[in-house]
Amino acid sequence: MEVITMMRVFAAVARRGSFTAAAASMSLPRSSVSTAVRDLEAHLGARLLNRTTRQVSLTADGALYLEKCRQLLAELDDMREMFRPAAAISGGLRIDAPTRIGRLVIAPALPAFLTRHPALDLYLTVADRQIDLARDGVDCAIRVGDLKDSRLGARRLCEVDMLTCASPAYLERHGAPRSVRDLSDHYAINYAASPERHASKFDFQTKDGVMKIAMRARVSVNNAETYIACAEAGLGVIQVPAYDVEEQLASGSLIEILPEARPVPEPLSLVFPQPGKQSARLRAFIEWATPLLRGRLSSKK
Template sequence: MDKFESMRIFTRIVELKSFTRAAEDLGYPKATVTNAIKQLEARLRVRLLHRTTRQVSPTLDGDAYYTRCIQLLADLEETENVFSQAAANPSGKLRIDMHGTLGRHFVLPVLDQFCTRYPNIELQIGMGDRLVDLVRESIDCVLRVGELQDSSMVARRLASLEQVTCASPAYLELHGEPRHVEDLAAHRAVNFFSAQTGKIYPFEFKVDGERREIAIPGTISVNNADAYKQCCASGFGLIQVPRYGVAGLLASGALREVMPEYRPQPSTVSVLYPHHRQLSPRVRVFVDWLATVFATAM
């Protein structure tokens, strides 16, 4: 087995924390993977991995070697692409994770266009809002909404989403319509909480050019976009969402926008990917296609 393939096996073991899962992912027998690591450690004369019955983790030397392997493997792929047709006709598996509502609204309806244009790319798509570790989970890119937290990733901004505050006509008839942020003290909200932390997200408003966060009490909290809109339409309180997500409900009159003068700043849509994937033809064509999708939709 050549050195580059040994490196690839090692990086997948680190990312998946398992010899067995790495072997399955790469299509090797587990014995081949185990033997490759033994030979690699013998050649380097260092121990690269801690092995327990439950998990595999890198040693300090293993961490350092992993970082170098990732860069070397990326450089190898880039070099080979220069002298092959891969850049013009990319192939292989592309692992993507998308913000669920965003993906369903903007990406999935036109995904057939990408598949027709690049028939040799196999897409593996995760849908959700959880934070993912792109490197450890071997995800090539993610589509997200909001401010970017991970500066170690390459980010490309795709669009800005206008935010609106809404309520149902029945709720407004019962409680009155808020006109100013001070009025919100007498109102109720359907609150949205993080599935990871349980934290309730505050409402945001732009007041005199400044961003202002306001916590509005409520009897119902959810962590699902469809449930969020349904509870609002049922009269449980105010919600704050991207306009695209409630455009149909606003048009039909099932929901009404309130306090348009205090709309928060638009939310940013971005695609993120690890530095070592920025030259991958698969990632590059998908990111470029996403940019076209959002440019057309906005």
């Protein structure tokens, strides 16, 4: 087996965390996948994977090699696509999105994108946490909020309206706040994407500038779906992107409070592992996703 093919097999095993899953994704016998990785390790003189009966994980050398391997394979794919028409774009593309954007915006629109590019395979991960794009082999991530990693390439698309909401049952028990300062007597639902991250204070735009309010909370969650569900259950007040609660506002299960003092809008961006390096597959996704996301999520739609 050629070295380039062995590299593709190794990258697939690393991505799937399993020889069996990698074999299935590449339509190869499991024995061929195992042999390819073993031969690649022999070729390099380094152990790339730790193998146990239950899982496969990268060694330190494997993690370093995987990053370079993905870069080289992406370059080779780009060179191949230079001479193909747009309709012939092929290969795999890994996209990461927040849970609600993935479910409400991307997934329903995907049939049109895949029909336009029938030889393209897309792997969509949805999670309400920040990931390492390079380590996880992600080509593009959709992000809401300020970007903190300056190493990433980014395209800012628009701003997203934020709302403060609570359920009718909660407001009946605690009363509707008449001003931002009234919230000191209310409960919030804390949102933290990981256990190590503390929930932020709520912010509000007022005539005196942006006010940050700390509220009591008895419930903390790390998932947008659960965050909204807890608000519908009457457990407290939430601040959430407007697109996340369109259905709840329409049905009346949530009510916007303090609309005259909405939170500061959040930026919506597409981010990439490397600035300026975009494959034809990625460019096709950006061309499709940009008007879709702006039209569906922008505060100025």
